[in-house]
Amino acid sequence: MFSQPTEDAANTAEVTEEELAPTDLEDAVDEPERVVPAIEFRDVHLSFEDNKILDGISFTVRRGETKVILGRSGGGKSTTIRLILGLLKPDSGQILIDGEDITEYSEIEMMTVRAKIGMVFQEGALFDSLSVYDNVAYRLHEQGVAESEVETEVRRMLKFVDLEDAIDKMPAELSGGMRRRVGIARALVGDPQIVLFDEPTAGLDPPTARTICELAIKLRDLEDVSSIFVTHEMKNLEYLSSEYATVDENGEVVFEMEGEKICLINTEIVMLKEGKIIFTGKDEEFAATDDPYILKFVRGK
Amino acid sequence: MNLLKKFLFELQEITNLIIFAFLGLFKSPRYLKEIIRQMDLIGVGSLPIVLLTGFFTGGVLILQTYPTLVHYGAQAEAGRAVATSLIRELGPVLSALMVSGRIGSAISAELGAMVVSQQIDAMRALGTDPNRKLVAPRIIALILMLPLLTVAADVFGLLGGGIVAKNLYGLDYNLFITSVRNGITTEDILGGIIKPLFFGLIIGSVSCYKGLSTTDGTVGVGRSTTSAVVLSSIVVIIFDFFLSRAIQSIFDIKPI
Ligand SMILES: Nc1ncnc2c1ncn2[C@@H]1O[C@H](COP(=O)(O)OP(=O)(O)OP(=O)(O)O)[C@@H](O)[C@H]1O
Ligand SMILES: [Mg+2]
Numbered sequence: 415m416f417s418q419p420t421e422d423a424a425n426t427a428e429v430t431e432e433e434l435a436p437t438d439l440e441d442a443v444d445e446p447e448r449v450v451p452a453i454e455f456r457d458v459h460l461s462f463e464d465n466k467i468l469d470g471i472s473f474t475v476r477r478g479e480t481k482v483i484l485g486r487s488g489g490g491k492s493t494t495i496r497l498i499l500g501l502l503k504p505d506s507g508q509i510l511i512d513g514e515d516i517t518e519y520s521e522i523e524m525m526t527v528r529a530k531i532g533m534v535f536q537e538g539a540l541f542d543s544l545s546v547y548d549n550v551a552y553r554l555h556e557q558g559v560a561e562s563e564v565e566t567e568v569r570r571m572l573k574f575v576d577l578e579d580a581i582d583k584m585p586a587e588l589s590g591g592m593r594r595r596v597g598i599a600r601a602l603v604g605d606p607q608i609v610l611f612d613e614p615t616a617g618l619d620p621p622t623a624r625t626i627c628e629l630a631i632k633l634r635d636l637e638d639v640s641s642i643f644v645t646h647e648m649k650n651l652e653y654l655s656s657e658y659a660t661v662d663e664n665g666e667v668v669f670e671m672e673g674e675k676i677c678l679i680n681t682e683i684v685m686l687k688e689g690k691i692i693f694t695g696k697d698e699e700f701a702a703t704d705d706p707y708i709l710k711f712v713r714g715k
Numbered sequence: 716m717n718l719l720k721k722f723l724f725e726l727q728e729i730t731n732l733i734i735f736a737f738l739g740l741f742k743s744p745r746y747l748k749e750i751i752r753q754m755d756l757i758g759v760g761s762l763p764i765v766l767l768t769g770f771f772t773g774g775v776l777i778l779q780t781y782p783t784l785v786h787y788g789a790q791a792e793a794g795r796a797v798a799t800s801l802i803r804e805l806g807p808v809l810s811a812l813m814v815s816g817r818i819g820s821a822i823s824a825e826l827g828a829m830v831v832s833q834q835i836d837a838m839r840a841l842g843t844d845p846n847r848k849l850v851a852p853r854i855i856a857l858i859l860m861l862p863l864l865t866v867a868a869d870v871f872g873l874l875g876g877g878i879v880a881k882n883l884y885g886l887d888y889n890l891f892i893t894s895v896r897n898g899i900t901t902e903d904i905l906g907g908i909i910k911p912l913f914f915g916l917i918i919g920s921v922s923c924y925k926g927l928s929t930t931d932g933t934v935g936v937g938r939s940t941t942s943a944v945v946l947s948s949i950v951v952i953i954f955d956f957f958l959s960r961a962i963q964s965i966f967d968i969k970p971i
Contacts, residue, residue, distance in 0.1 A: 499840050521844065528842045539837035542828075553841050600841075 450513040451476050452608050452640035453498060458507035460493065467493050468504070469689030475608075478638040478680055480630065482651055484711065485686030491644045492536055494686075495610045498642070499533060500524040511608070532601035536612040536644075538593035540585040540600070546572070547581050550599045557604075571599040576625070591618045598626065602633075609633060609641040615650055627653040632667060634680060635659040648712060655681045655697035685711070729924045732846065733916070736854055736923075739847030749852040757818050757853075758860035764817060765810050765864045766871045772805050773797055773872030774879040781884050790884070794891040795898025797876040802899055802907045806869040808955050811914035814861060815947040819922040822853055823943035826926025827936035835927065845927065854919035861915035862908045869907065902966040910958055914951050921947040 451474040460468040467490040475481045483491050496502045497509055500516055508517045511527050519527065540549050548555070550571055554564045572578050575595040585593060594614060601609060611630060615623035627650050633639040635658050643654060657669045658678055672678045683700045685693035687707055693700065700708070776797045784790045826849060829835050835845050873895060880886035925943035929935045 496836070499836075501836050501839060521839075524839075525842050525844070528840055531840070533837070533840045535833055535837055535840075537833055539833040541834055541837070542832070552843075556841070556843055 451510070452479075452512060453642070454508075454510040454513075455494075455497075456508040456510070458497065458504045458509060460490075460497070460502070460504045466689050468497075471507070471686075471689070471691055473684055473691060473694060475640050475642060476680075477640055478634060480634045480641045480643055480654060480681045481684050482654055482681065483642060483644045483684045483686065484646070484651070486711070487646070489686045490689060491686065492612050495533070495612050495642060495644065498608075498610060499528060499531060529604075530607050532604075532606035532609040534594070534598050534601045534609070534611045534614050536616070538585075538590075538597040540593055540596055542585055544585075545581075546577070546583050546585070546588070546596050549585065549596055550603055552600060553604050567603060568599075571603055572596075574602075574629075575599045591622055594618065595622075595626075598629070605637070607639060609639050611641060611643045611645075613644050613646065615645065615647060620649070623647070623650065624653065628659070628669060630654060631657055631669065632659045636661070636667065651683065651697065655683070725924070728928070729920050732850060732924050732927075733854070733920050735844075735846040736851035736920075739844060739851055740855075742847075746848055746852050749848065750855050753852045753856035754860055757814070757856045758863060761814050761817055761860075761864055762867065764813050765868045768809050768813050769801075769806065769868030769871035770875035772809060772868075773801055773875035773877075776800060776805075776872075777876040777879040778883065781880065781886075790886065791890055792894055792898070793880055793884075793886060794873075794876070794894030794896075798873060798895045798898045799903065801872040801876075802869050802903050804955075804959070806872060807865050807907055807910040807914065808951065810865045810868045811861065811911060811918065811951045812948055814857070814864065814914075815918045815922075815951060816944055818857065819918050819943050819947045820940050822919070822922040823926035823929075824936055824940045826923060827929035827939045828933075830927060830929045831932050831936060850919075850923045850927070853923055854916060857915035857919040858912055859915070861911040861918075865907065865911040902962075906959075906962040906966065909962065910955065913954060913958060917950050917954060918947045921950060 453475040455471050455473050458468055458471045459466075471494065473481065483494065485491050493502065497504055498511070500519060500521075504517065508515050510516065512530070514527065516524065516527055540546075541552065544552070547568055550568045551564045554567060559567075569578065569581070572581055575598055577592060577595055577599070580588060580592060580596070585596070588596065594617075598611075598614060609630075611626075614626050614630075618626070630641060630643055631654060633641060643650070645651065655678060656672050658672065659667055659669055662668045679696070682694060682696060684691055685700075685708060692705065693703065693708060703709070777793060780796050781790065781793055784793055784796065826835075829838075829849075838845050838848065877888060877891045880891050881888055922943040925939040925946065929939045931938075
């Protein structure tokens with residue numbers, strides 16, 4: 415997936431949107447799908463019985479953009495992600511995927527939408543009865559892809575999450591972090607254009623967590639993937655919002671810090687509080703905020 | 716009122732489950748391998764308990780009825796007595812109850828555990844309809860295997876009856892077999908095979924529904940397992956009455 419990066423970093427790390435060259439704008443018109451957001455929430459409400467979980471949520475995730483969703487535990491982050499996949503239906507409001515209103519879609523209609531979305535579940539959600547190989551291969555097996563092709567793809571994905579040795583193991587034999595990484599490999603098979611990460615780094619050691627963030631950055635900057643990254647960890651936020659991936663002259667992927675010249679515009683933070691969005695914006699704005707709730711969330715006290 | 720509402724709701728949900736599962740059969744991918752795996756698990760796996768049940772039921776039928784038959788001087792009809800009750804009633808119903816205990820609980824526990832560990836969600840997220848991948852193969856395997864299991868139970872029941880009659884009461888095997896053959900009709904055998912088809916459908920759909928509608932974590936899995944077995948057993952027994960009546964009138968069976 416990352417062997418032949420097609421887009422250069424300039425595409426994703428422009429100074430500001432307004433400074434797009436006129437030719438770029440024409441390109442945008444030529445490719446209407448670039449201006450249509452990958453994910454859009456319009457005033458979404460959802461309650462479980464008397465419990466109001468989402469109370470008028472609106473946001474968009476553009477193509478090639480990453481939205482980092484922050485919020486306290488039980489704040490409705492996983493619920494938001496489940497809505498995108500149509501695993502739950504909102505009480506009111508609309509959800510659009512690539513401009514398609516999926517709110518009223520039936521389970522069967524949802525299947526075509528889900529085909530372009532990869533989801534990393536908070537608890538891994540691996541199939542217990544299938545080996546690691548079959549878990550990762552699941553989507554390809556369902557599509558009836560030839561076994562030789564499946565095997566190459568599965569090995570490549572497992573190498574990517576550094577779990578080649580575990581290929582024949584059953585999920586019960588894996589540690590929590592390994593399960594999570596298998597879940598990531600499973601979600602990324604088939605190169606989905608939208609990837610949803612639900613706390614992918616929770617409970618992992620810092621280097622592994624860093625690897626997962628790098629992975630998300632590579633998807634964003636080199637593969638033009640739109641993603642949602644739910645997390646509690648400020649370290650992840652820092653990686654995602656201040657580094658970008660590019661390919662150096664040797665063809666190696668390198669990570670560079672945003673600086674004076676380049677400011678990352680493809681990562682935004684969304685902060686949830688009591689079912690409402692209380693902040694959307696870049697990390698610089700987030701750091702500069704004086705909202706006491708956000709300050710407490712960042713510092714922990 | 717609330718109970719009635721709940722009942723109607725569950726009935727509707729189970730009907731939907733069956734409809735979706737069967738509609739899915741006509742679309743690819745077809746989960747043929749999964750059906751065969753379930754047939755092996757359900758059919759071959761349940762064979763020992765069903766055979767044992769059949770054997771001892773046949774045995775006990777002779778044990779209890781033979782003295783009465785002697786009283787009326789009708790000991791030659793012993794085979795007929797076992798055969799009719801076994802093939803018409805006890806074979807189908809007891810096999811269904813054993814299978815609902817063994818397979819119904821397994822199905823709802825497995826699906827329930829998949830619900831609480833979000834595997835069902837993951838499956839849907841990966842573009843697979845659980846009705847087609849999980850529910851349909853199980854229901855079909857049950858519908859196909861339960862009649863076979865029932866026939867096996869019937870055969871072993873007759874065997875058990877014959878052995879008890881010979882060894883405890885000294886009835887000749889030939890006499891027993893002749894009376895069995897005189898006693899049962901084609902209608903009995905057909906009826907005894909039609910019933911388990913429906914019982915398989917009941918056990919499969921009730922257990923899958925209970926499993927998939929699990930809530931409240933692992934505690935919920937236990938609860939849905941219990942209610943899957945209880946509900947499917949009760950529905951089997953109630954349905955058996957109406958099915959027997961229907962079969963009687965369809966085949967025009969008159970009291971002898
Ligand atoms: N199926 C459900 N039925 C009832 N309530 C639910 C259900 N699913 C979630 N909730 C409630 O919705 C709220 C939001 O849950 P959600 O899983 O979205 O939180 P979260 O932000 O992902 O939290 P965490 O960071 O701990 O994962 C919680 O208060 C939870 O109790
Ligand atoms: Mg969550």
